[in-house]
Amino acid sequence: MRYFAFFILLMGLWLLFTFRVEADSLIVGGICAAVTTAIFGKYFQVRVRCLLEPARYFWAFLYLFIFSWECLKANLDVAYRVLHPKLPINPGIVKIKLNIQSDIGRAMLANSITMTPGTITVDIVEDHIFIHWIYVSTTDPEVYSKKICGRFETYIRRIFE
């Protein structure tokens, strides 16, 4: 079942990429998707039942907007720091505890953190995530955990768990 869902996803991606429905492109796409599924299918660790729950898509849609807004803010922030003649940076690596268990949720959280204001995920060790932060404004773990992860954690948990 899992392999089948993966195959369907790949096939959909192929159809979007080629953007035409003809026998030859369908055959090539089918063969490519089948080979990819055979090789990488075992890494596709998503429960198929979860793919069919509409609530997850609703939260993902909402998350997209929040994420875009944060991303835009991040860019204006970095652009400001780049253009400022005095280069107002105060970098450092901080450690934050994760509250998300699933691997895919963690990966998405790390990716989101990388794209938001002044933060890059450096590593995940067991339950802690290490983040390079371009302007360390506080060294209190409670405060910066909330500042960096707080916006996303609830959404990610609703989408992926």
Place this chain on the structure above:
Amino acid sequence: MNETIGLILISVGVLFDLFGCLGLVRFPDVYNRLQSATKCVTLGTWCILLGVFVCYGFTEIGVKALISIPLLFFAATVAAHSLARGAYHYGFRLWGKSAVDEYEKEVKQMEAGMDNTEGAASGDASGSA
């Protein structure tokens, strides 16, 4: 009309790409440079792709530009993460004026755990020497 919006988006994208490259030159160390390289350049490229999509609509070109956006998102973030981690493990320390570094301890622990057996052997050697 669509073409105008698309052109504006592309211009904004090119501008952000320029800021990203400026940051690459101006910031002091690897990690800060990665910040500007991932954020500004990724958003700049998204803007360019979106502009292409707006120009062409739901045609072959437009849809390709649109699905490149999530692919770019994953590629850029994963690349930034692995570059930062690789640089740190290779031995590039943070900029001299950095505020905190909580990763250092962890890396030392990891390295100690990794070459435990070798460490014991070399320890003996240095002891005897």
